[in-house]
Amino acid sequence: MSRLLLGQTLAFTADPFAGPPDDAVRHERHGGVLVDDGRIAAVGAADALRAAHPDANVTDYGEALILPGFVDAHAHYPQTAIIASWGKRLIDWLETYTFPEESRFHDAAYAAQMAETYLDLVTAHGTTTVCTFCTIHPESVTAIFAAAERRGMRLVAGKTAMDRNAPEFLRDTAQSAYDDSKALLQRWHGRGRLSYAVTPRFSPTSTPEQLAAMGALWAEHPGCPMQTHLSEQRDEVAWVADLFPQARDYLDTYEAAGLVGPGALFGHAIHLTPRETARIAETGGALVHCPTSNTFIGSGLFDTARRAAEGHRIGLATDTGGGSSFSMLRTMAAAYEIGQLTGTALHPAQLLWLATAGSARALRLDDRIGTLAPGMEADLCILDLASTPAIEQAAARADSVWEQVFPTIMMGDDRAVAATWIDGAPTAR
Ligand code: GUN
Numbered sequence: 001m002s003r004l005l006l007g008q009t010l011a012f013t014a015d016p017f018a019g020p021p022d023d024a025v026r027h028e029r030h031g032g033v034l035v036d037d038g039r040i041a042a043v044g045a046a047d048a049l050r051a052a053h054p055d056a057n058v059t060d061y062g063e064a065l066i067l068p069g070f071v072d073a074h075a076h077y078p079q080t081a082i083i084a085s086w087g088k089r090l091i092d093w094l095e096t097y098t099f100p101e102e103s104r105f106h107d108a109a110y111a112a113q114m115a116e117t118y119l120d121l122v123t124a125h126g127t128t129t130v131c132t133f134c135t136i137h138p139e140s141v142t143a144i145f146a147a148a149e150r151r152g153m154r155l156v157a158g159k160t161a162m163d164r165n166a167p168e169f170l171r172d173t174a175q176s177a178y179d180d181s182k183a184l185l186q187r188w189h190g191r192g193r194l195s196y197a198v199t200p201r202f203s204p205t206s207t208p209e210q211l212a213a214m215g216a217l218w219a220e221h222p223g224c225p226m227q228t229h230l231s232e233q234r235d236e237v238a239w240v241a242d243l244f245p246q247a248r249d250y251l252d253t254y255e256a257a258g259l260v261g262p263g264a265l266f267g268h269a270i271h272l273t274p275r276e277t278a279r280i281a282e283t284g285g286a287l288v289h290c291p292t293s294n295t296f297i298g299s300g301l302f303d304t305a306r307r308a309a310e311g312h313r314i315g316l317a318t319d320t321g322g323g324s325s326f327s328m329l330r331t332m333a334a335a336y337e338i339g340q341l342t343g344t345a346l347h348p349a350q351l352l353w354l355a356t357a358g359s360a361r362a363l364r365l366d367d368r369i370g371t372l373a374p375g376m377e378a379d380l381c382i383l384d385l386a387s388t389p390a391i392e393q394a395a396a397r398a399d400s401v402w403e404q405v406f407p408t409i410m411m412g413d414d415r416a417v418a419a420t421w422i423d424g425a426p427t428a429r
């Protein structure tokens with residue numbers, strides 16, 4: 001049976017970085033989304049949809065805003081429990097907090113428990129797809145894919161490969177990373193709504209041999225995404241230059257291994273040379289902006305407007321637990337604040353697009369998720385635009401949908417998420 005959701009709707013029809021942001025969106029104050037068999041069947045005016053589908057089961061969200069579910073293009077679900085750990089910068093933070101926690105994921109029961117906790121949290125925050133790193137343990141990959149499959153979630157994940165500069169108990173080898181990743185890829189990639197991402201953590205923790213092994217696996221499965229980190233902190237960039245004296249730059253350590261191309265996802269990508277940005281744009285890779293992480297770990301300022309103008313695919317992400325939030329609302333707020341520091345006030349349409357269609361495009365899933373349009377998968381986030389007294393009194397003065405939604409972008413959290421729909425059905429709360 002069809003289901004009809006009523007509320008305000010915002011449907012992107014174009015990239016709001018490519019022209020006037022207002023022109024890229026269709027807003028219905030009294031709108032509706034018709035859902036049939038896990039897909040969006042129609043989007044339009046509430047009255048017309050009601051009249052055309054009198055038998056549909058109606059859920060009326062009133063003044064709330066119906067959006068595509070948020071898409072988080074870079075996260076580390078195994079870092080759920082160490083989010084908001086105090087006082088360290090990247091390399092120190094990895095050694096002090098991250099590696100000890102990640103070592104626990106050899107235990108399949110612990111991995112399964114954390115996978116459930118993480119997916120509960122992101123769902124409560126309106127996120128319906130994540131692209132996540134796991135740990136070196138195959139158990140960690142099985143745990144998150146199995147949990148996502150049970151929930152019907154579209155999810156991207158991969159086994160993190162590390163064969164140096166990590167504690168012994170968190171190291172694999174070039175060969176075992178290849179073999180384990182391949183077995184996981186064959187088991188999970190393309191099964192239901194799941195995709196496998198080839199996942200070398202970053203150049204400091206992989207030998208050139210391991211990067212090459214990951215490049216070989218990706219070449220055998222070019223339809224898979226490839227996720228890693230790039231130029232997050234200046235100390236890290238200097239370390240990579242020491243470890244790879246023959247490389248032209250940080251990106252070249254990946255390029256030499258066959259890890260640059262369409263489907264590549266470069267987390268952070270802040271401190272880039274002109275050669276690196278040009279190469280990523282021309283090869284069709286994506287930059288993934290992780291703003292709460294960049295301020296929390298003290299990494300630097302990603303210039304979203306400049307990178308968009310250069311023609312880059314850009315995704316938006318929490319980077320949990322380097323990032324300090326599970327919320328894509330909080331993440332949009334941080335992207336706005338960093339935009340102010342780099343000289344551009346990002347428009348609310350641009351922020352919402354990055355958190356939905358932009359991230360979906362970075363993941364090359366934009367033909368399935370990230371937009372309210374017929375044929376797209378029915379993953380939805382319904383936002384209460386007056387979820388706290390502070391937000392309510394600010395939104396009450398609004399003259400446009402942008403003024404109405406911006407206080408929720410800047411101050412909202414999981415209390416603003418009235419409902420999350422996954423695969424055509426509301427999730428239990
Ligand atoms: N670089 C390599 N690994 C990580 C990680 O787990 N988090 C962040 N923020 N950066 C990384």
Ligand code: ZN
Pocket residue numbers: 074075076229267319322
């Ligand atoms: Zn990361």
